[in-house]
Amino acid sequence: MFREDVRVSGDDVLIRPRNNWALFLDLDGTLIDIAARPDRVVVPAELPGLLEACRLAFGGALAIVSGRTIADLDRLLSPLRLPVAGEHGGTLRLASDETGWAPKVPHVPSRWREAMHAFAAEHPGVVVEDKDLGAAVHYRLAPRHAPFLLELLTGLVAQLPDDFKILQAKMAYEIQPRAINKGHAVRTFLAVPPFTGRTPVFIGDDVTDEEGFHAARAVGGLGLSVDGCFDGSTAAVRAWLGDLLKGKAVVRSSAWRNSTSE
Ligand SMILES: [Mg+2]
Numbered sequence: 001m002f003r004e005d006v007r008v009s010g011d012d013v014l015i016r017p018r019n020n021w022a023l024f025l026d027l028d029g030t031l032i033d034i035a036a037r038p039d040r041v042v043v044p045a046e047l048p049g050l051l052e053a054c055r056l057a058f059g060g061a062l063a064i065v066s067g068r069t070i071a072d073l074d075r076l077l078s079p080l081r082l083p084v085a086g087e088h089g090g091t092l093r094l095a096s097d098e099t100g101w102a103p104k105v106p107h108v109p110s111r112w113r114e115a116m117h118a119f120a121a122e123h124p125g126v127v128v129e130d131k132d133l134g135a136a137v138h139y140r141l142a143p144r145h146a147p148f149l150l151e152l153l154t155g156l157v158a159q160l161p162d163d164f165k166i167l168q169a170k171m172a173y174e175i176q177p178r179a180i181n182k183g184h185a186v187r188t189f190l191a192v193p194p195f196t197g198r199t200p201v202f203i204g205d206d207v208t209d210e211e212g213f214h215a216a217r218a219v220g221g222l223g224l225s226v227d228g229c230f231d232g233s234t235a236a237v238r239a240w241l242g243d244l245l246k247g248k249a250v251v252r253s254s255a256w257r258n259s260t261s262e
Helices: 047-057 072-078 110-122 142-156 180-191 207-218 228-229 235-243 253-258
Strands: 006-010 012-015 019-027 062-065 084-086 092-093 127-130 137-138 164-169 172-177 199-204 222-225
Touching: 006 222, 006 235, 012 253, 019 180, 047 062, 047 235, 062 180, 072 137, 084 180, 092 137, 092 180, 110 127, 110 137, 110 142, 142 172, 164 207, 172 253, 180 207, 199 207, 199 228, 207 222, 222 228, 228 253
Parallel strands: 019 062, 019 199, 062 084, 199 222
Antiparallel strands: 006 012, 084 092, 127 137, 137 172, 164 172
């Protein structure tokens, strides 16, 4: 099914898929288009079937690594119940887990969450996405409010700077426990079956995915950015996964090497 790499020119190589890959996939902006609000996304009808086929092709080693909650991911990808990392790794459901669980990290104080909601109520177009550990605040519909939102969140995090940081995602800010990122999620999955011993391939579109890229590359895997490797197109990522199943997918090494500042 899977073939060997081909040298194109100089150091540039067409990397072909391996049977021993493990896939780590972001969702929004990677597998599905970003919408004006996170609750307005449209999941392509073929996506659950495509993901399940990929999961089976790689021995069960496929996980979604997203900023969304696990419940949200299950709802969007229904009827699938995949191994998932929610909230950028703040919640996990490994292949053997019945339910999701959270690593021991501090939760965002409820008074901070209330402050975010109060800000949204006073600034039309600002949308709060409540999560299990905290909340993200999206300003895609009202970017003029972003500086004031950042000021609010900076003031909150300054109360507990050792525990929390501000995550700057695409048109959204989120307060996150410092100990959490997508790289930790990848390493946690790789420590247990069916991911153990496999080569991680992480695909994502946002700055929040860069820790995932680093974690994958640190153990000889690939970190593929949607902009750098797929021209920013979620349809191109889905088509590539389809090609992966046919053994036809390739990654040009110059593309993934140049796709981030690493
Ligand atoms: Mg994304």
